Amino acid sequence: MAIFWGLKKKLKKADDDGYKLPMSHSKLSPKSKRLNWQNRKIVSWMILTVMVLILYVVLSGVARGGKEVMKTVGNSMPNYNVNFLEEDAYYDYDFVDIDPGVIAKFDEGVQHYLITQFGSDVLTPNDNELFEREYNMLLSSTVENYDLSRFKGSSNGAANGEHVLLCVPLRDAEKVLPLMFKHLMNLTYPHESIDLAFLVSDCSEGDRTLEALISYSRYLQNGTLSQVFADMDKAAAAQASKGTEKLYLKYMNPDYLKSVQEAFSPPFHENYDKPFRSVQVFQKDFGQNIGQGFSDRHAVKVQGTRRKLMGRARNWLTANALKPYHSWVYWRDADVELCPGSIIEDLMSTGCDVAVPNVWRPLPQFLSGEQPYDLNSWMESYEALELAKNLDEDDVIVEGYAEYPTYRVHLAYIRNPDLDPKEVLDLDGVGGVSILAKAELFRRGIQFPAFTFENHAETEGFGKMAKKMGYRVGGLPHYTLWHIYEPSDDDLRDIAEKERESRKVEKNDKAS
Numbered sequence: 001m002a003i004f005w006g007l008k009k010k011l012k013k014a015d016d017d018g019y020k021l022p023m024s025h026s027k028l029s030p031k032s033k034r035l036n037w038q039n040r041k042i043v044s045w046m047i048l049t050v051m052v053l054i055l056y057v058v059l060s061g062v063a064r065g066g067k068e069v070m071k072t073v074g075n076s077m078p079n080y081n082v083n084f085l086e087e088d089a090y091y092d093y094d095f096v097d098i099d100p101g102v103i104a105k106f107d108e109g110v111q112h113y114l115i116t117q118f119g120s121d122v123l124t125p126n127d128n129e130l131f132e133r134e135y136n137m138l139l140s141s142t143v144e145n146y147d148l149s150r151f152k153g154s155s156n157g158a159a160n161g162e163h164v165l166l167c168v169p170l171r172d173a174e175k176v177l178p179l180m181f182k183h184l185m186n187l188t189y190p191h192e193s194i195d196l197a198f199l200v201s202d203c204s205e206g207d208r209t210l211e212a213l214i215s216y217s218r219y220l221q222n223g224t225l226s227q228v229f230a231d232m233d234k235a236a237a238a239q240a241s242k243g244t245e246k247l248y249l250k251y252m253n254p255d256y257l258k259s260v261q262e263a264f265s266p267p268f269h270e271n272y273d274k275p276f277r278s279v280q281v282f283q284k285d286f287g288q289n290i291g292q293g294f295s296d297r298h299a300v301k302v303q304g305t306r307r308k309l310m311g312r313a314r315n316w317l318t319a320n321a322l323k324p325y326h327s328w329v330y331w332r333d334a335d336v337e338l339c340p341g342s343i344i345e346d347l348m349s350t351g352c353d354v355a356v357p358n359v360w361r362p363l364p365q366f367l368s369g370e371q372p373y374d375l376n377s378w379m380e381s382y383e384a385l386e387l388a389k390n391l392d393e394d395d396v397i398v399e400g401y402a403e404y405p406t407y408r409v410h411l412a413y414i415r416n417p418d419l420d421p422k423e424v425l426d427l428d429g430v431g432g433v434s435i436l437a438k439a440e441l442f443r444r445g446i447q448f449p450a451f452t453f454e455n456h457a458e459t460e461g462f463g464k465m466a467k468k469m470g471y472r473v474g475g476l477p478h479y480t481l482w483h484i485y486e487p488s489d490d491d492l493r494d495i496a497e498k499e500r501e502s503r504k505v506e507k508n509d510k511a512s
């Protein structure tokens with residue numbers, strides 16, 4: 001049934017209109033297929049009927065015929081090969097649209113997009129017949145029954161078929177979207193068990209994060225995104241050979257650049273192109289008005305407000321995307337440059353309730369070549385607790401600034417690339433670049449404080465709160481993710497200065 005359903009959507013040919021995609025307001029709702037006692041009899045008859053049907057299908061070769069219908073549809077569109085959704089996990093639940101008026105009533109100005117199976121488009125009430133049918137499905141599924149003990153999360157989630165909600169907050173992020181999608185595809189955790197949820201907020205005038213995100217998501221869901229990127233990269237390489245490459249690359253460690261080059265080159269893992277179980281895109285503004293430039297957003301004065309607003313955004317996303325059948329929530333920033341594809345499995349296998357890796361960034365070689373990036377993962381210290389006693393209840397301590405001498409042990413600083421990447425340390429605060437947490441924590445009310453909780457906000461407050469509620473929060477000091485390098489205003493000045501010097505030297509060389 002679900003498969004026919006997907007097929008039907010597929011047949012409804014998607015508009016191939018790049019960024020100018022039609023928008024819709026729809027809501028995801030799981031339709032659980034749990035059985036009640038009275039239905040048992042009917043079910044046994046159904047099973048019998050299904051078995052007879054299967055026999056018929058096998059004997060008459062209809063199964064292959066059915067697949068061919070799908071292939072024909074795929075082939076009618078040129079260039080790219082399509083990846084089919086075969087795993088049962090894709091079809092555990094039906095997704096149902098809801099009247100946009102229903103959402104609007106509760107939350108003015110929110111837009112909700114659902115990228116359907118195969119990346120074909122979103123249903124709106126204008127699709128009368130189909131919409132009506134799905135709406136009725138929603139009404140008939142208002143009472144749902146979940147045994148939450150089945151969704152607690154284990155250290156071997158992939159083998160146990162556990163569903164992961166993967167959340168990404170985005171702001172003015174159009175440029176890093178290809179990078180982000182490549183990393184999502186590179187995830188080796190079964191894609192059919194991952195629901196993607198993006199929250200786009202407070203983008204600048206003219207920014208096209210939302211449009212690009214929807215467009216890429218559609219290619220992602222019909223398995224052709226890597227081919228789209230291969231074409232884009234070819235075009236970019238042609239540009240680069242004309243000398244339009246970023247100037248700072250000249251000053252980066254060539255070994256690092258080579259490792260990046262290799263990480264983005266095929267062969268990729270065998271399920272790289274597999275669609276994800278679902279993609280949801282939310283757009284909602286929270287009034288963030290601190291500039292998204294590197295130097296703007298890292299000024300110490302803005303940290304408290306910025307982090308609290310990020311907390312609100314994250315909480316809003318969890319509240320809207322988390323479903324009872326999720327066992328895990330994985331938070332990931334869009335601007336990560338290098339990350340093992342097995343990160344979800346690796347963090348799960350620590351056995352912690354919350355787990356984070358180490359996060360560094362590369363730097364130009366004249367600035368030491370590399371640096372700890374995420375200082376929000378730390379162990380609490382006596383000095384910081386004393387410092388907190390003298391702060392206002394509302395003051396937010398921010399790490400990595402001279403204003404707050406906390407003397408905490410930072411996960412970032414105890415990294416040793418030669419030591420065991422599996423080693424785990426207990427933490428109090430965590431950074432937000434890559435957090436794996438059991439979904440149970442969110443169900444129990446742990447969140448990203450958008451207020452000051454023990455003089456912390458957002459992800460650091462989250463870590464502290466989780467710990468306070470008895471959960472184990474762990475960090476992997478020798479397991480490293482690399483954040484992209486964004487030159488600060490100072491760095492750009494230094495680079496410009498070096499360029500001037502080298503031009504001078506060149507001139508003098510020529511003159512002599």
Ligand SMILES: Nc1nc2c(ncn2[C@@H]2O[C@H](COP(=O)(O)OP(=O)(O)O)[C@@H](O)[C@H]2O)c(=O)[nH]1
Pocket residue numbers: 168169170171172173199200201202288297309310313332333334335
């Ligand atoms: N929704 C939303 N996302 C944001 C906001 N600020 C940053 N982001 C996204 O959150 C992630 C981390 O933000 P970033 O500015 O890179 O944090 P930093 O690296 O710690 O300075 C990125 O994916 C951003 O696109 C915001 O105000 N709202």
Ligand SMILES: *[C@@H]1O[C@H](CO)[C@@H](O)[C@H](O)[C@H]1NC(C)=O
Pocket residue numbers: 014015016017074077078080081082119120218219222224
């Ligand atoms: C995949 O989706 C994109 C975007 O919707 C569409 O343009 C393309 O034709 C689709 N490709 C296939 C093979 O279905």
Ligand SMILES: *[C@@H]1O[C@H](CO)[C@@H](O)[C@H](O)[C@H]1NC(C)=O
Pocket residue numbers: 183186263264337338339340341342
């Ligand atoms: C993708 O995953 C592989 C295997 O884990 C890893 O070696 C590679 O660096 C990853 N790619 C990126 C871009 O990080």
Ligand SMILES: [Mg+2]
Pocket residue numbers: 333335483
């Ligand atoms: Mg970042």
